[in-house]
Amino acid sequence: MAAPHRFTEQLIAWQKVAGRHDLPWQNTRDPYRIWLSEIMLQQTQVGTVIPYYQRFLDRFPSVTALAEAPLAAVIEHWAGLGYYARARNLHKCAQQVASRYGGQFPASAELLAELPGIGRSTAAAVAAFAFGQRAAILDGNVKRVLCRQFGIEGFPGQAAIHRQLWDLAESLLPAGDIEPYTQGLMDLGATLCTRSRPRCAECPVAAGCIARRDGRQGALPASKPRTAVPERTSTFVLISDGARLLLERRPPSGLWGGLLVPPEGEPAVVLSRLGLSLLAEQPLPAFKHTFTHFRLTLQPVLCRVAPSGRGDEPGLEWVAVERAADAGVPAPIRKLIRQVASVTG
Numbered sequence: 001m002a003a004p005h006r007f008t009e010q011l012i013a014w015q016k017v018a019g020r021h022d023l024p025w026q027n028t029r030d031p032y033r034i035w036l037s038e039i040m041l042q043q044t045q046v047g048t049v050i051p052y053y054q055r056f057l058d059r060f061p062s063v064t065a066l067a068e069a070p071l072a073a074v075i076e077h078w079a080g081l082g083y084y085a086r087a088r089n090l091h092k093c094a095q096q097v098a099s100r101y102g103g104q105f106p107a108s109a110e111l112l113a114e115l116p117g118i119g120r121s122t123a124a125a126v127a128a129f130a131f132g133q134r135a136a137i138l139d140g141n142v143k144r145v146l147c148r149q150f151g152i153e154g155f156p157g158q159a160a161i162h163r164q165l166w167d168l169a170e171s172l173l174p175a176g177d178i179e180p181y182t183q184g185l186m187d188l189g190a191t192l193c194t195r196s197r198p199r200c201a202e203c204p205v206a207a208g209c210i211a212r213r214d215g216r217q218g219a220l221p222a223s224k225p226r227t228a229v230p231e232r233t234s235t236f237v238l239i240s241d242g243a244r245l246l247l248e249r250r251p252p253s254g255l256w257g258g259l260l261v262p263p264e265g266e267p268a269v270v271l272s273r274l275g276l277s278l279l280a281e282q283p284l285p286a287f288k289h290t291f292t293h294f295r296l297t298l299q300p301v302l303c304r305v306a307p308s309g310r311g312d313e314p315g316l317e318w319v320a321v322e323r324a325a326d327a328g329v330p331a332p333i334r335k336l337i338r339q340v341a342s343v344t345g
Helices: 006-018 031-040 046-059 063-068 071-078 085-101 120-131 140-150 159-171 178-192 267-274 331-344
Strands: 231-240 244-249 278-283 287-290 295-305 316-320
Touching: 006 178, 031 046, 031 085, 031 120, 046 071, 063 085, 071 085, 120 178, 140 159, 140 178, 231 267, 231 331, 267 278, 267 295, 287 331, 295 331
Parallel strands: 231 295
Antiparallel strands: 231 244, 244 316, 278 295, 287 295
């Protein structure tokens, strides 16, 4: 076996002394808690995840409880974290763990990676922390660390660079201490080797870092080639009877799948479809929200209607205005609802 790489040895030693050890999902071998945290941490910062993680565990304390819950309840507890396909896959994964494995997560990265929403890197993290398996991770933070440390040129999203990084990640694995090594990679990327203003003076592997040696921390890893961001505009009809707001549950897949949002479309068409009569119409300030692949301009229109029994069809819910922002809606819709609350309040 090859001698341990100096980078690996230094990282393990640093993590044991200076790394993070008190996050809510640490100091456990419970694969459910570890898996949940890894999914929530995809493209989301630790400080944002912690309160969601704790509330989610209170409501779904086990993978079996999650599997048995309705998808709408899962989506409601995810609302605000974004990237809602994660929540839908989380639910599917829990159901498969319950049905295929009797509620016990498989103990290998290879089997974990076959479950919905668990890619190669996430599977490796769960396998390492829950079962002590020797497997390589390669999330966004780790790619940045490796590109800077070893001077990897090119955009990591390109297939050839991606393969190169995986080969490098595999070659650096220690024979033992897989947990502190894996956590050390995460800690280094999240706390010191950050995208902007990296704290190189505190870095335990700074002496061997090619980017630091060459003053190229800002250039590595290479940025994704820029392309024009598509622009979309959508009108949201905020239907209120003065005390309540009418929300519509989105289809399970697609943008904001499974969440509650105001109906979309031209106000007259929406009201006609729902059989409601308009009393007054008031445009509200529009604003933009940027998604991964496009930018959406949300144009809200407040439509006041007379109280009625209509709007109670499947998929529609009347929600008290003061409660609507917390009714399992995506973050941009919360802004729209708060506009309504300020106008009607």
